[in-house]
Amino acid sequence: MDVALELFVERGAAATPVTTIEAAAGLSPGSGSFYRHFKDKEALLAAVVEREVTRVGKDPDAQVENTDGAGEQRLATQLRSDLDYLGELRSLIMILLWERNRAPELAEWVRKTSADRGIELGVEALRLAGPSAAVEEDEVAAATVMQSAMIGYFLAAEYFGASPADVDPDRFTAALARLLTNRDA
Amino acid sequence: MDVALELFVERGAAATPVTTIEAAAGLSPGSGSFYRHFKDKEALLAAVVEREVTRVGKDPDAQVENTDGAGEQRLATQLRSDLDYLGELRSLIMILLWERNRAPELAEWVRKTSADRGIELGVEALRLAGPSAAVEEDEVAAATVMQSAMIGYFLAAEYFGASPADVDPDRFTAALARLLTNRDA
DNA sequence: GTCTATATCTCGATAGAC
DNA sequence: GTCTATCGAGATATAGAC
Known part of the structure; x- marks a missing residue:
């Protein structure tokens, strides 16, 4: 989620392939290991946004x-x-x-x-x-x-x-x- | 270029497939007729931006x-x-x-x-x-x-x-x- | 200048071994 | 939980007929 946040901020979620997220997270790009953690990219985006909303919610x-x-x-x-x-x-x-x-x-x-x-x-x-x-x-x-x-x-x-x-x-x-x-x- | 401008403004060029531009321009989507007019999508984007810069250049x-x-x-x-x-x-x-x-x-x-x-x-x-x-x-x-x-x-x-x-x-x-x-x- | 057809690539997502 | 392998969708771009 940390690396995804950065990528989403810089290029947007749509322009960030799952393979890139995997690579940035230290997984084998294209392996699909991503999908053991999130249903799909949309779910990751929602989780990342929600975490940020909570974080700044002080x-x-x-x-x-x-x-x-x-x-x-x-x-x-x-x-x-x-x-x-x-x-x-x-x-x-x-x-x-x-x-x-x-x-x-x-x-x-x-x-x-x-x-x-x-x-x-x-x-x-x-x-x-x-x-x-x-x-x-x-x-x-x-x-x-x-x-x-x-x-x-x-x-x-x-x-x-x-x-x-x-x-x-x-x-x-x-x-x-x-x-x-x-x-x- | 008119329809491309609108599409680029609303969704961005990256999120606008050439097929969509063709369809909006009255061409058969997926026909590749687009490429008789512009080298690629990048060239169209450059042309659209340049035309806008000129237009507002008064x-x-x-x-x-x-x-x-x-x-x-x-x-x-x-x-x-x-x-x-x-x-x-x-x-x-x-x-x-x-x-x-x-x-x-x-x-x-x-x-x-x-x-x-x-x-x-x-x-x-x-x-x-x-x-x-x-x-x-x-x-x-x-x-x-x-x-x-x-x-x-x-x-x-x-x-x-x-x-x-x-x-x-x-x-x-x-x-x-x-x-x-x-x-x- | 437009079409059909297609080659190629990238990407999302899944299957199944380990 | 990660991997290799792969399928299928969608997108870029080209070939060649008309």
């Missing part, structure tokens, strides 16, 4: 309160921590990206459990941080901007293999927090 | 100046137009997403011609719009936030098949422009 919500400081600094710390959390989700995100078509109901599940929930948490975090007037005019839209920026930055960094515009994670999250908070708060 | 730069108004409203209009432009790039973006591994040099090309250039244009647009103090503190980081938010919003909308958090494009770009501009400018 609720991200727990992170929302335990940051120190206040205002802009508090939000910056929060965002930096969220970016690390996205890093932990990396394998899952990449696999879901490969499988994006073969599972419309999976996208729906992600939307409900992660995206929409993230907006709620985002609105909460913005309120705690002392939102600017621009944020208060439409908190949900501001939280959507925040979330979009985070996922966009993460995906761009993954795609290019480097920080977009050479802006590193600390600088990025600091700038994002600055834009979202009122310094006179 | 320089996006031309859009940067021709928006009316000033300050926040000007930036909002600009961002709304940029989001539409991302929509025109949709096919290309989706194909590059499928091919993300089989072409590291392509990712590099995208970074140089689109991403980095977009940051430059973004910095320019921010200056024209009357940037807030938070933007001026680090213009490049602010432009990176802007660009990340745009691509993140676009990709999330594509992935989920709906606007993230039900925030439609007008509302999103308005909120983003609001966060980036100084209203007293």
Whole structure:
């Protein structure tokens, strides 16, 4: 499952022959020994995804309160921590990206459990941080901007293999927090 | 090429058999008539990508100046137009997403011609719009936030098949422009 | 330029010995 | 639980008639 996870993340499950998984696992490629452990490739994919979901299931919500400081600094710390959390989700995100078509109901599940929930948490975090007037005019839209920026930055960094515009994670999250908070708060 | 483009966008070239392309093009599937037109599937993919690059090559730069108004409203209009432009790039973006591994040099090309250039244009647009103090503190980081938010919003909308958090494009770009501009400018 | 037919290959999956 | 061997499906690509 470890080697399969890596292969699925890099090329996608569809582009990963069972023989390759066998070889990577130290089995004789083409031997079919794989099938003593999993019914088929689909079952392995499901097991790998489920294990990842469980692994990262240490609720991200727990992170929302335990940051120190206040205002802009508090939000910056929060965002930096969220970016690390996205890093932990990396394998899952990449696999879901490969499988994006073969599972419309999976996208729906992600939307409900992660995206929409993230907006709620985002609105909460913005309120705690002392939102600017621009944020208060439409908190949900501001939280959507925040979330979009985070996922966009993460995906761009993954795609290019480097920080977009050479802006590193600390600088990025600091700038994002600055834009979202009122310094006179 | 039209039907191939659609198939490549939806499932990726690797998951699209030549027989399927033949069928979609009105040829007899499995006949091999495809090979009278293209050397192989790779050549078709290259031709399709090149045609798309040419098609969208009506320089996006031309859009940067021709928006009316000033300050926040000007930036909002600009961002709304940029989001539409991302929509025109949709096919290309989706194909590059499928091919993300089989072409590291392509990712590099995208970074140089689109991403980095977009940051430059973004910095320019921010200056024209009357940037807030938070933007001026680090213009490049602010432009990176802007660009990340745009691509993140676009990709999330594509992935989920709906606007993230039900925030439609007008509302999103308005909120983003609001966060980036100084209203007293 | 399209067709039938086919050669070749890769891959998923199973059978059966050890 | 791993191996050798193999079957069958599906995919790439070509040959040659029309």
